Amino acid sequence: MKIALIGSGGREHAIYWKLKQSFNSEVHVFPGNAGIPEEDRIKEVYQGGNFSALKEFLTGNQYDLVVVGPEQPLVDGIADALADAIPVFGPEKKAARVEGSKEWAKSFMEKYGIPTARSFSCNSVEEAYEALEQMPSPYVVKADGLAAGKGVTVTESIKEARHAVQDCLERKVFGESGSTVVIEQFLKGREASVFALCDGTKAVPFQPARDHKRAHDGDQGPNTGGMGAVTPVEYIDAKMLNRIQTEVLDRAMKGFAEEGCPYKGLLYAGLMIDGTDVNVVEFNCRFGDPETQALLPMLDEDLAELMMQCAKGELKTDFLRFRELASIVVVVAADGYPGSYAKGIDMSNLLNSQPDNPATLMFHAGTEIDGNVINSTGGRIAGVVGSGINIDEARKEAYAFLDSHSVERTFFRRDIGSLP
Ligand code: AMP
Ligand code: GLY
Numbered sequence: 001m002k003i004a005l006i007g008s009g010g011r012e013h014a015i016y017w018k019l020k021q022s023f024n025s026e027v028h029v030f031p032g033n034a035g036i037p038e039e040d041r042i043k044e045v046y047q048g049g050n051f052s053a054l055k056e057f058l059t060g061n062q063y064d065l066v067v068v069g070p071e072q073p074l075v076d077g078i079a080d081a082l083a084d085a086i087p088v089f090g091p092e093k094k095a096a097r098v099e100g101s102k103e104w105a106k107s108f109m110e111k112y113g114i115p116t117a118r119s120f121s122c123n124s125v126e127e128a129y130e131a132l133e134q135m136p137s138p139y140v141v142k143a144d145g146l147a148a149g150k151g152v153t154v155t156e157s158i159k160e161a162r163h164a165v166q167d168c169l170e171r172k173v174f175g176e177s178g179s180t181v182v183i184e185q186f187l188k189g190r191e192a193s194v195f196a197l198c199d200g201t202k203a204v205p206f207q208p209a210r211d212h213k214r215a216h217d218g219d220q221g222p223n224t225g226g227m228g229a230v231t232p233v234e235y236i237d238a239k240m241l242n243r244i245q246t247e248v249l250d251r252a253m254k255g256f257a258e259e260g261c262p263y264k265g266l267l268y269a270g271l272m273i274d275g276t277d278v279n280v281v282e283f284n285c286r287f288g289d290p291e292t293q294a295l296l297p298m299l300d301e302d303l304a305e306l307m308m309q310c311a312k313g314e315l316k317t318d319f320l321r322f323r324e325l326a327s328i329v330v331v332v333a334a335d336g337y338p339g340s341y342a343k344g345i346d347m348s349n350l351l352n353s354q355p356d357n358p359a360t361l362m363f364h365a366g367t368e369i370d371g372n373v374i375n376s377t378g379g380r381i382a383g384v385v386g387s388g389i390n391i392d393e394a395r396k397e398a399y400a401f402l403d404s405h406s407v408e409r410t411f412f413r414r415d416i417g418s419l420p
Helices: 010-019 052-060 071-075 080-084 091-102 102-110 125-134 158-169 238-258 291-298 303-311 391-403
Strands: 002-007 026-031 067-068 119-122 139-143 152-155 181-184 190-199 203-205 214-216 220-223 228-229 266-272 277-284 326-334 360-364 367-370 373-376 380-388
Touching: 002 010, 010 026, 010 291, 010 303, 010 360, 010 380, 026 203, 067 080, 067 303, 071 080, 071 091, 091 102, 091 238, 091 266, 091 277, 102 181, 102 238, 102 277, 102 326, 119 125, 119 291, 125 139, 125 158, 125 181, 139 158, 152 158, 152 220, 152 373, 158 367, 181 326, 190 238, 190 291, 190 303, 190 360, 203 238, 228 291, 238 277, 266 303, 291 326, 291 360, 291 380, 326 391
Parallel strands: 002 026, 002 067
Antiparallel strands: 119 181, 139 152, 139 181, 190 203, 190 266, 214 220, 228 326, 266 277, 326 380, 360 380, 367 373
């Protein structure tokens, strides 16, 4: 099977790594990063933007399947643009609104009875301030559109909440993505991410993962795209999984079908779990990063085959098998991330050292190669994955590798896998 994988982050390196293990697969990444062998990277054809050159290339070179990694091209309609030429793993534009517009996602959830926090969508500062008055502290302020995981402010200070409203609506920090803000009730509990493979009709879940979105230890500091993840999640039992299936995934699949955009691809449910209570914090229209880096090494299935079945609308299984191990990923980021940070950091000490132990894996995120030197190009630069018989053992593997390959001007969290 000849597969075109779109994207350049840690998620795409992990998907590439897993797809390469599929029977008879050939995988090319558009454009990929320095973790992908040069012969499997195609850099010129698509780096964002117009889909027509990509379509022409894929049909001219007999690709069998397109797998779309990031949200932006899905929200921009890449699946719609390619669908008549080639099977696509990824939802059409109308369905991708579930991530592309928080306002749309909230009304979708309300319409189809999917549990979620109470919220108001506001287009003016006055309206947003009024909504804040009606919510108890802590306050949650979200830019409506895509903001690379940085459009959400959670704060106990009304002053900071109002500042976040002004950032979106007046200072346009997130451009058009922030022209509507969503003010949401704060949900307490512990987070979990449940990914599901979807074929338009049914959603078959991965085992849950837990992401750590705050930049610093103890879940402190600003929200990021994700600084580390763990799987499985000990506070999700079979009963809770069953509720997630029926109240979240099945209702969402019914909703997408009724809205005229049956969902094909990966549906990501970001959940808040509080005792026996579950609420959806967000839906995303693609694999999560970094959770995917911890999850895919645990998946005991042929991923290419499953993705093809989803793209064709005929997923044959109702259950995914996972290895009976625990897995964690720790993200190495540039100092300053998610604020401004340096690029061009020489990462060779870490990234030129392949782990020699099968319990440790390394995925590249924002990297490029220049001769023999691997330089950073993004805020999140790499993910180190450890696996073991339990989370403690998995932690030991990942952190032992990180501690023996340190890189100046970068940081990582020390507490992934050790928080209650
Ligand atoms: P989102 O981009 O909507 O996932 O939000 C990013 C992060 O902000 C989430 O992963 C949560 O940690 C936090 N967050 C978002 N909405 C809420 C909420 N209603 N209550 C508590 N935390 C939230
Ligand atoms: N790790 C969070 C996300 O991918 O959105």
